[in-house]
Amino acid sequence: MSNAAAPSAAPMIRFEGVNKFYGDLAALLDINAEVKKGEVVVVCGPSGSGKSTLIRTVNRLEEIHSGAVVFDGQNVHAKLGGSALNKLRSRIGFVFQSFNLFPHLSVLDNVMLSPIKVSGVGKTDARTRAMELLERVGLANKAQSFPAQLSGGQQQRVAIARALAMEPPAMLFDEPTSALDPEMVGEVLAVMRALARDGMTMMCVTHEMSFAREVADRVWFMDAGRILEVAAPGDFFRTPTHPRAQRFLTDLHAR
């Protein structure tokens, strides 16, 4: 509430007793956790553990059955009018595994569209801002290209610029490098690293353990819909406490 509070102490995203079921299967089970302002959280765990489901509940691309997900003081899953939810979503940057750029729009228009149509930014301002962002992800020279003309890594960097164009206080990444060829992973991670360095609040579902080790403030380990372990990356990778996490890390190293 107060500006005097240390920024790192205020939660940007808070999960409060979140449950979600697919029939009998628990997709999310009693999730209680928070991402503080300015913090970088990496969510990892085996596939099917609920990581993607969890991150998609933050902007309500997934509904939940009980509990609350509070973003910057507002419960995303409260009974909201449509426009309140749209407004909330516009403040949550989201980057998808499959990029989801709009193929009928040029790179520049992909980045400009939502600031103009959702936030009501003027065209000239939106264009200037979009070019700055494309510069920042190293793709200003591709502004007039269409998504299909770009490599996967380039598309994902445009997708990051597109999300940043809404000037969100936090960015969510749902396996941003899983659909990429190995040689393109680095360029996307570099952009994410730079964002983290600039103090962006980030929640990333990823299998890139080197990124987690280097950039994350904390790692959440998930399995079967639960968060089993929350730890600083150094501790998590050196001395994981939960047996399931130990097994997960052993399997990772064995690859």
Place this chain on the structure above:
Amino acid sequence: MAMLSNIVSIVENNWLLLLVGQYPNGPLGGIAATLILSVLGIALAFPLSVLFALATLSPWRVLRWPVMGLVYVARGVPLLMIILWVYFLLPILIGANVSGFSTMVVALVIYEAAFLSEVVRAGIQALPRGQMDAARALGHSHLGAMRYVILPQALFNMIPSIISQFVSTIKETTLGYVINVPELTFAAGQINNRLLTQPFEVYFILAIIYFVVCWTLTRLATALESWIAWRRSGAGNTAVLAATHAVAAES
């Protein structure tokens, strides 16, 4: 050979009737009326079909159910039924005489809008789910996402289907014959009634004309289809897509 020369002379003597009917001394008919009916039918049905499709896909039940009902009924009865209903009911409803031509346009619009709305719906649903997710995640409303992200792609992909539907419409205008709409089939009927002895020649000409028009359009649809497939593969993205977007952005 005799038949061939008969055909040639029938065309020589009646080409104007086949082309424009009795115009300018009577109502416009012939191929011209057939094409105008078809173009009007599709052009008016298309925006309606987009609205129908949006309604059937909308999250709001009050919109979805009545429109789905209308679409199912219109698709579930023969076009001839709709023509007869419009022919007898419309004058009562609006309390004025309705020409055969207008009756036909109204019937075609109802029928085509129902069919096209299913084409539009399929086109929207064929897009990857991630497109809607991405638009919503950026804060667009459902309708905003439809307008700026989903429809521009879906409608572009649907161009060939719309042409196919246009070809069907051309063939369906022949049913105007039963309510005396002076289109191409009606013109052929008039010629046949006058000659009395050469039905095969007359209806052979009629078949050829329909075939040439519809076959040409079908070829066009096929060509467009492969062009769109090529475009979607990312090969030649710049110019035309930019143009499509310019149009979308202006709207």
